[in-house]
Amino acid sequence: MVTGSLRPVKERVYILLDGGNTEDRLSLGTNLFITALIVLNVGTYIAGTVDWVGAQYGWYIYVFDIICVGVFTIEYVLRVWSCTVDDRYSSPIRGRIRFMLSPYALVDLFAILPFYLPVVIGEQGAERVLRIFRLFRLLKIARYSSSTTLITNVFRRKSHELMITVLVMSIWLVFISSLMYYIERSAQPEVFSSIPAAIWWGVVTLTTVGYGDVVPVTPLGRALGATIALLGIGLFALPAGIIASGFTEELNRRRQGDRYCPHCGEHVDELADEPQAHTEKAELDD
Numbered sequence: 001m002v003t004g005s006l007r008p009v010k011e012r013v014y015i016l017l018d019g020g021n022t023e024d025r026l027s028l029g030t031n032l033f034i035t036a037l038i039v040l041n042v043g044t045y046i047a048g049t050v051d052w053v054g055a056q057y058g059w060y061i062y063v064f065d066i067i068c069v070g071v072f073t074i075e076y077v078l079r080v081w082s083c084t085v086d087d088r089y090s091s092p093i094r095g096r097i098r099f100m101l102s103p104y105a106l107v108d109l110f111a112i113l114p115f116y117l118p119v120v121i122g123e124q125g126a127e128r129v130l131r132i133f134r135l136f137r138l139l140k141i142a143r144y145s146s147s148t149t150l151i152t153n154v155f156r157r158k159s160h161e162l163m164i165t166v167l168v169m170s171i172w173l174v175f176i177s178s179l180m181y182y183i184e185r186s187a188q189p190e191v192f193s194s195i196p197a198a199i200w201w202g203v204v205t206l207t208t209v210g211y212g213d214v215v216p217v218t219p220l221g222r223a224l225g226a227t228i229a230l231l232g233i234g235l236f237a238l239p240a241g242i243i244a245s246g247f248t249e250e251l252n253r254r255r256q257g258d259r260y261c262p263h264c265g266e267h268v269d270e271l272a273d274e275p276q277a278h279t280e281k282a283e284l285d286d
Contacts, residue, residue, distance in 0.1 A: 007085065014085045017030065037072075038138065065115070083095065169235060174199070176205075176206070177199040183221045184217070188217060206229075
């Protein structure tokens with residue numbers, strides 16, 4: 001636990017940045033401000049990839065990026081500094097390291113790394129990778145979006161069913177790809193050169209995408225391909241049905257009350273009185 005005169009300040013900063021108390025106007029305003037900054041920052045970065053926009057407004061985009069990185073850096077530092085008010089991160093060193101390795105904290109770190117790494121290691125050989133990492137700033141919205149929380153909850157609650165479906169689909173994919181390999185390899189040895197190569201055909205066929213770059217030419221292969229394509233419609237509808245069911249259940253849960261945690265989507269009876277306790281519970285559930 002945090003001791004000393006700084007504890008009230010750390011608690012206030014922790015709750016302010018966490019946004020668990022939706023009735024705290026300052027906390028809500030802070031979260032809205034950071035969310036808007038994320039959207040604007042990613043938007044200007046995307047616009048800057050247009051040649052004429054980059055040529056005419058590149059300097060302004062760069063300055064705005066510096067301002068955003070400064071805000072995100074301050075936010076990250078404050079989160080690491082104040083995380084020790086949480087019992088799970090109470091250790092000044094190990095607790096903070098554990099917090100820094102949490103998913104949201106890693107997203108926050110990756111969002112600012114592209115700005116600082118070129119200063120340390122130089123941009124040569126890593127420029128494109130670092131620019132791609134800038135898009136991690138878009139993932140920061142997940143911390144403030146109830147819609148993202150809803151999606152996360154659905155996948156978490158239906159993870160067992162989805163894993164079973166993925167396992168069944170993987171087994172079926174390997175089976176039909178292997179079968180097609182043995183049927184077509186004599187007619188198209190350069191296309192169906194191995195089972196892994198045939199798996200690409202299996203993925204395209206099962207998903208009913210049908211790129212047409214790899215197709216069977218033998219009568220038996222075409223008959224099998226047509227059958228697999230029809231079966232793929234039903235097979236890939238399974239995860240869609242599971243996710244749709246999860247959304248229905250989650251929305252019904254939210255309609256049972258008026259107040260919800262913006263992070264976990266759970267109905268909270270006393271959210272305003274115990275925002276930190278509920279946030280800790282939600283993070284433990286994750």
